[in-house]
Every structure is written in structure tokens, then in C-alpha cells.
Amino acid sequence: MAAPDATTMRAAILAAPGEIRFAEVPLPEPGPGQVRIRLEGCGVCASNLEPWAGLEWLTYPGEAGGPGHEGWGIVDAIGAGVRGLALGDRVATLSGRSFAGYDVADAAEVVALPEALAGRPFPGEPLGCAFNIFRRSDIAPGQTVAIIGIGFLGAILTQLASDAGARVIAISRRQSSLDLARRYGAAETIAMDDHWAIIDQVKRLTGDAMCARVIEAVGKQWPLDLAGELVGFGGKLIVAGYHQDGPRQVNMQNWNWKGIDVVNAHERDLAVRLRGVREAVAAVASGRFDPAPLYTHVYPLDRLGDALDDTRDKPDGFVKALVTCG
Incomplete structure (x- = not known):
């Protein structure tokens, strides 16, 4: 992780099939139209398993924080031209480098989380x-x-x-x-x-x-x-x-x-993906749907390899793994 005045952060890197290494990498800075998110956590997706196992068309090592794409956290820096988001806003993000302390996303790729979801994990993408x-x-x-x-x-x-x-x-x-x-x-x-x-x-x-x-x-x-x-x-x-x-x-x-x-039913249009996240936010915030019982296994970032293995092997009672980043 990184302190507010730090210049680096800790990030997971998929170094090779079945191998995670951790490194101090430069703290990302948001460009125009972007925000930086101090990540609280990131879900582990079944789609992470093929890169974990090894696919012939992939190259290793992967980028820092990848392939985590189910992150949520707090906006802690804002690039030029961003409207509708403020420092301290809690958001879910559709960015793809969230197995790390921080990630940068286009402002259009994040969804604000209401106070009703304060303190609750929210992997918005899945x-x-x-x-x-x-x-x-x-x-x-x-x-x-x-x-x-x-x-x-x-x-x-x-x-x-x-x-x-x-x-x-x-x-x-x-x-x-x-x-x-x-x-x-x-x-x-x-x-x-x-x-x-x-x-x-x-x-x-x-x-x-x-x-x-x-x-x-x-x-x-x-x-x-x-x-x-x-x-x-x-x-x-x-x-x-x-x-x-x-x-x-x-x-x-x-x-x-x-x-x-x-x-x-796999959406690639950003507007459609955001619509789904907003519908999920509304459903969970209103109490119409409670995903909490599905978050059965929680791991610190240092145990990302265990989280991936358990997502693959599904120990008794396993449904969904979350990795804590903060």
C-alpha cells in the first residue's frame, strides 16, 4: 500500500503461470478525465483463472495490478476536466489493474457508491x-x-x-x-x-x-x-x-x-456495463438484494495466489473470493 505522500505502491504482478510476485511500483497519477482510486478490495473472477493457469497467447509478466477488474475504493486524486466526482467519494471501478494499492480509471468507468453501502464490499463489475x-x-x-x-x-x-x-x-x-x-x-x-x-x-x-x-x-x-x-x-x-x-x-x-x-450476454459496451453496475448499486442499497452471503472467502493481497487457487478448486462452501487491498 502507499501513504498519502508516497511515490510508490505495492502491487501484485502475474509473473508466470501459477506465479505471483509483489513489487513496489510507481504510484499512478490520473491524467485528464481520470481519477485515482485508493483501493479497498477487488473480487477474484473466474476469468482470472486462465491467465493464472497459462494461455499460449498471453505474455508474462503481466502489468502491475492485473488482471484484477472488480475493484472498489476511495477517490484520492482527480485529473483535469473531471466533473461529478470529488475527493473522498467511494466508488466501484471497471478498471483492470486492481490487485494493487491504487488504480487509475477514466472517470466514465467508475460508479459512485451511496452512503447506504458504506463499509460494505462492492465488486461492481460482476x-x-x-x-x-x-x-x-x-x-x-x-x-x-x-x-x-x-x-x-x-x-x-x-x-x-x-x-x-x-x-x-x-x-x-x-x-x-x-x-x-x-x-x-x-x-x-x-x-x-x-x-x-x-x-x-x-x-x-x-x-x-x-x-x-x-x-x-x-x-x-x-x-x-x-x-x-x-x-x-x-x-x-x-x-x-x-x-x-x-x-x-x-x-x-x-x-x-x-x-x-x-x-x-457478455457486454462490452461501456454504457451497458455501467447500467448494470448502477442497477446493482440500487438493488443492494435498497435491500432488494444482499450479496454479502456470497462473499465466502476473503484474503489479503499477499495471498492472491491462494485466492486464485481456491477460486479454481472451490473448497467446501466456496462461492466468491475477495482480496483486501487497503
């Missing part, structure tokens, strides 16, 4: 992602919605879909994940252990109609295959899992025959 996925899913009362993969995103989507009046069928590997889905409103749960048995069970639960919406939230080939089988005629398959480890194959004959819509 929370906003969940709300954007929910909007893209176009869920209506009375629909049957299957959610494949009940982790952080899956649990949030379970509650949002249930609150919208849908009947949620949660499908996941671990019993603790299925128990979590029940707590967040799932009407039915199915162990993700046998492809054809799952299909048969969903047929029984829906009277052969299958599901109006299927959200795939794992990011692997088999869950994507399963999702295509579970969606009903004219339904929607929503790809919420982050598929970054190579090409996928799909059963296009099945998708054509059913006439389904396929939605890739």
Missing part, C-alpha cells in the same frame, strides 16, 4: 454483469428457467429470476451449490452428474415442454451442450459462462429445429 445477464435473458412471470452452474453469478440470477416470477430449476455439481440455489429461490435442484438423466428429469418437471429460458453460467463445453438440450421450442439460450479456453462446438441441427434464440 454484480453489474449479473444484472445485465438478467436483462438480456428477458425473463417473464410463469416461465420455467434452468440455470446451469450455481456460483456467484448463478446464485444472483436465481434470485432475480425467482423474484421476477419464474420457476427456477438450478443445476450444479456440488450439493452446497444446490443448497445455495434453494436459499436464493430455486424451485427445483438437479445434480449435474449425468447428461441424459438431467434431460429426463427436466422433461418430467416441465411435462416435456422443457425451459423457456436456459442460462449457461459455467463456460465449458458440456454445460453448453446441456443447455441446448434443455431449452424448449422458441426459447432462449443465454450464454453467461465465459468461454475463453478455445473454440466450442454446438448442435446446430438441434438449435435450428427448435427455433431458439442464442444470446451472448
